[in-house]
Amino acid sequence: MTGPQRIVCLTEEPTETLYALGxxxxxxxxxxxTVRPPQARKEKPKVSAFxxxxIGEILALKPDLAIGFSDIQADIAAxxxxxxxxxxxxNHRSVDGILDYVRRLGALVGVVAKADAYADELAKGLxxxxxQAATLPRRPKVYFEEWDEPQITGIRWVSELVRIAGGDDAFPELAVEPLAKQRILADGGEVVRRAPDIILGSWCGKKFRPEKVAARPGWQAIPAVRDGELHEIKSPLILQxxxxxxxxxxxxxAAIIHAWASRHA
Known part of the structure; x- marks a missing residue:
């Protein structure tokens, strides 16, 4: 058997990918x-946060490879x-980057063909x-919020997935910024001015509170707030x-966007 035999996954996406590849x-x-797949939580020791x-527990496992994500894990890596x-x-930040990540991880563990097939299957799903999105009569403007205090808008792969699903990101110019601190909204009033039709909340690791969002000063004027279009996407589904x-x-x-489109047909 080729490739590393004792891998520590410091974030969820390598775990989910390796399970998917068998x-x-x-x-x-x-x-x-880690919440995906559920059996990983039952079978594997938990040795890291984000x-x-x-470190001592990781070293005791005698890993031959540790896999993590982004500058946020630089200290652990060092x-x-x-x-x-x-x-x-x-350090991938785009949809294409995620597909490439699946292929690279597969190559790293010596299952190139399986990884290529899986990445192709993911791309076909997209x-x-x-x-389906191309059939929508109208595309909603979507504000995606990754955190509430301070308000942080969606990262690039989220913005791209909103577009694939049939919406237009309200803050496309911020989505290209790789670091969360560069996506902080200096002025929440800018959301009011951009008037999104849908607000998606995925507050990393805590429950989205639509009533708190709706109660922000001036936000009652936003179409999404007026129409009750505030929806939570659980963070493990979208922020990994x-x-x-x-x-x-x-x-x-896509389900949220299609439901919105049918109500505004």
């Missing part, structure tokens, strides 16, 4: 935030590297959703740059 036997530790990790662990920190976002996540967005 390579879960390689995983020896996972993130405590910005912190139990600590593991100092202890001689090989680390791969991916094509189907894109095709992995298979979840390209399947259940985008399907939830």
């Amino acid at each position: 390579e879960q036997h390689r995983i020896v530790g996972i993130s405590g935030f 910005t912190s990790a139990k 600590e593991l590297v100092r202890h001689g662990v090989e680390v791969w920190i991916s 094509d189907g959703i894109r095709g 740059p992995g298979p979840a976002a390209l399947t259940d996540g985008v399907r939830e967005i």
Whole structure:
């Protein structure tokens, strides 16, 4: 058997991808935030959060590879590297980047054909959703909120999935910014001015509170608030740059958009 045999997954997307590829036997530790697939939580020890990790417990697992995501995990990665662990920190931020990530992870563990087939299947699913969106009589403007205090707008893959599902992101110019701090809205009144038809909330790790959003000063003028179009997308479905976002996540967005379109036909 080729490739690493003892992998620690510091975020959820490598766990979900490796299970989807039938390579879960390689995983020896996972993130405590992992919810997909459900059996991973039952089978694998939880050794990390997003910005912190139990380094001693990870080292005790004798990993030959640790996989994480983004600059936010730079300190964990550096600590593991100092202890001689090989680390791969991916930094993909787009839909194409997620598909490429699946292929690269598959190559890393020696299952190129399986990973290519899985990535092709994910891409085909997106094509189907894109095709359904093309039949909509009108595209809604969508404001996606990743956090409430401060207000942070959606990251690039979320913006792209909103577009695939049939909507237009209210803040496309911010979606291209890779870091959350660059997507903070200095002025919540800008949402009022852009007048989104739908508000999607996915507050990373806590429940979305539509009544709190609706009560913000001046927000009663927003079409989405006026029409009661405030919806939660659970963060594990959309804020992880992995298979979840390209399947259940985008399907939830599409269902909300199609329901809105039928009410405004």
